[in-house]
Amino acid sequence: MHWINWVIVAVYLFVVVFDGLRRTRGTKNIEGYFLASRSLPWWAVGLSVMATQLSAVTLIGTTGQGATDGLRFVQFYFGLPIAMVLLGVTLVPFLHGAKVYTAYEYLERRFDAKTRSLTSLLFLLSRGMSAGTIIAAPSVVLSAIFGWDLTWCVLLIGVPTIGYTVLGGVEAVAWADVKQMVIIVAALLAIVVVLVWRLPVPLDEAFHIAGATGRLRVFDFSFSLTETYTFWSGILGGTFLMLSYFGTDQSQVQRYLAARSVDEARSSLLMSAYWKIPLQALILIIGVLVFLFYTFSPAPMLYNPRHDAMLREQRPAAYAALASRYTAALSARDQAAREAATVHGSAPLNTFKAHNDQVDVVRKEALAAVTEATGESSRDVNYIIPRLVLDHLPLGFAGVFLAAVLAAAMSSIAAELNSLATASVVDFYQRWYKPEASDAHFLKVGRISTAIWGVFAMVVATYAATLGSLIEVVNRFGSFFYGSILGVFLLAMIKRTRAIGAFVGLLAGMAVVAAVSFGAPQVSFLWHNVIGAVVVVVVGWALSLGRAETATAVQV
Known part of the structure; x- marks a missing residue:
């Protein structure tokens, strides 16, 4: 630099x-x-x-x-x-x-x-x-x-x-x-x-x-x-x-x-x-x-330069074959994109989309080869903007x-x-x-x-x-906990809810979120917030009502 x-x-x-x-x-x-x-x-x-x-x-x-x-x-x-x-x-x-x-x-x-x-x-x-x-x-x-x-x-x-x-x-x-x-x-x-x-x-x-x-x-x-x-x-x-x-x-x-x-x-x-x-x-x-x-300039096959160098060094023949296919796919996509920009209609756009899909196919194969060769995750979405800059x-x-x-x-x-x-x-x-x-x-x-x-x-x-x-990762981490935490504060604003309901409800909310996070099928992380909050409020409210009824019965 x-x-x-x-x-x-x-x-x-x-x-x-x-x-x-x-x-x-x-x-x-x-x-x-x-x-x-x-x-x-x-x-x-x-x-x-x-x-x-x-x-x-x-x-x-x-x-x-x-x-x-x-x-x-x-x-x-x-x-x-x-x-x-x-x-x-x-x-x-x-x-x-x-x-x-x-x-x-x-x-x-x-x-x-x-x-x-x-x-x-x-x-x-x-x-x-x-x-x-x-x-x-x-x-x-x-x-x-x-x-x-x-x-x-x-x-x-x-x-x-x-x-x-x-x-x-x-x-x-x-x-x-x-x-x-x-x-x-x-x-x-x-x-x-x-x-x-x-x-x-x-x-x-x-x-x-x-x-x-x-x-x-x-x-x-x-x-x-x-x-x-x-x-x-x-x-x-x-x-x-x-x-x-x-x-x-x-x-x-x-x-x-x-x-x-x-x-x-x-x-x-x-x-x-x-x-x-x-x-x-x-x-x-x-x-x-x-x-x-x-689309109009040559894009890296692998945006992470370290992974690119490792794959080139460890599997030179496979790298060369992928690079050759990738270069050809990029050239075809570039030509199709320029044609779609000058010739209006659905046919040129469909041709461009087909060539773009082919570029994506080769890139996915390259990313899979990196994972196999290095044992590391090859998702390189976080390297796209740094390489451009x-x-x-x-x-x-x-x-x-x-x-x-x-x-x-x-x-x-x-x-x-x-x-x-x-x-x-x-x-x-x-x-x-x-x-x-x-x-x-x-x-x-x-x-x-x-x-x-x-x-x-x-x-x-x-x-x-x-x-x-990384923007998904940070929200995935937060969503695992946030809904259940919100549920406790919602209970705090509801009259007649009790401490036992809030504590047990919080534990129940975290347990259910863990189940839908790691179970099959896995529920998308945005829904974890809804699930956690609803479970905490329902469990906490039910326990609080149960305790209130028990206390009333004892008094009677």
Whole structure:
């Protein structure tokens, strides 16, 4: 990579880290460290919430998702506006007015200590694994750029980020997120301009070609529990996921608990409701543009350069045969695409689609050969956008994109680790081990907890990078836990529910989600949120009613 790109990366990271550390110098109590003394303006909280989601996972995983699968993924977010409105009138004023440090503190007030602890523990597991996925995203980029081993890339990203997070607090994280949003949006718009400029055919004709492959299809109204991206899974499963994530996940709750007032907390959530879907659509469209760019330019047979080199070295004859077929398929597809752009009608588009399917067939055979030769997962969707940026974008663009990826990762990881430390200290260390101590002591324990969770996240990162699309992986991890956690909070808002119902209902919800996750047939992860929440509420309500009837009978 050219030295100018490195200068861009270094300058941006220096500004973010320096400003973050400058803002933490006055932090001497746990409210300042964990909640920014409840002083953040709504727009900073809103941008921080959005920046946490527009992380390196989004820049890499979602663009790759758009390139391989098109716009269907945007249905995943259809439930977001509904969830934000519901949270604005329910949990947000509830938790902000309670003056708690974590969302799970309220559960002890409403039910009992064991329900609080179990719910917080489930959050720690889900968010710890998701933090690992966020570290994996920039590690994938560095691995693709320099050919370094993935483990070393994880350490390179994780160690300095953990050090920064240990020293920083939520205020530093939030203001770093504001800068992050600026660089991310700038990088995305720059990539759009370059890709459109590089297309050899008019944009409307190019999208016509993409439509022939189904990549411009947004809505899928089929109803299936095994299909992930449909209108109904987005509206129903997506609403439950967003309610769980923004309403009960400490990494998000901690943001609006740091807002100045309930009204400002509501406004911060509405910002996401208005802007999240357009931003996600933009990122997916970039993925479609990447597909179109590689339609008219030679596309790598394997986007992961390390796997490409390993297959070439270990099985040279098989590699040569696949490469020959792939080159021929690319040439035929390019010719068919140019014809479809100039000659209107269904016949040229059908011809192009047939040649595109042949390219996909050869690529799948190459990916299968990689898996067989190396024993590693060969799904290389996370390498598509890094290869494009490094191989084809003008000088300086690679630096801007890499700065955006690294800054997004550092900011998001810092936010995740800070919330993990908050729950660990407040819900476990302070609640069960040392209820009374100085703020200096709790700050020290919070920093140690941050470091421990950082190490855990790095271990997860080495595994998460091999699981396919990182945007899917992070939501798959969350969906396993989120629905059941949401169910407990729903029970808390229902009168006459009891502690035994909440605790047993939570256990039942997790058990059922585990059964549908690992059973046959496996239910798509978006539906896990609905299933978990419904099971917890039904079981918890039934047990609470049973206890109430028993108590009434005893009194009689």
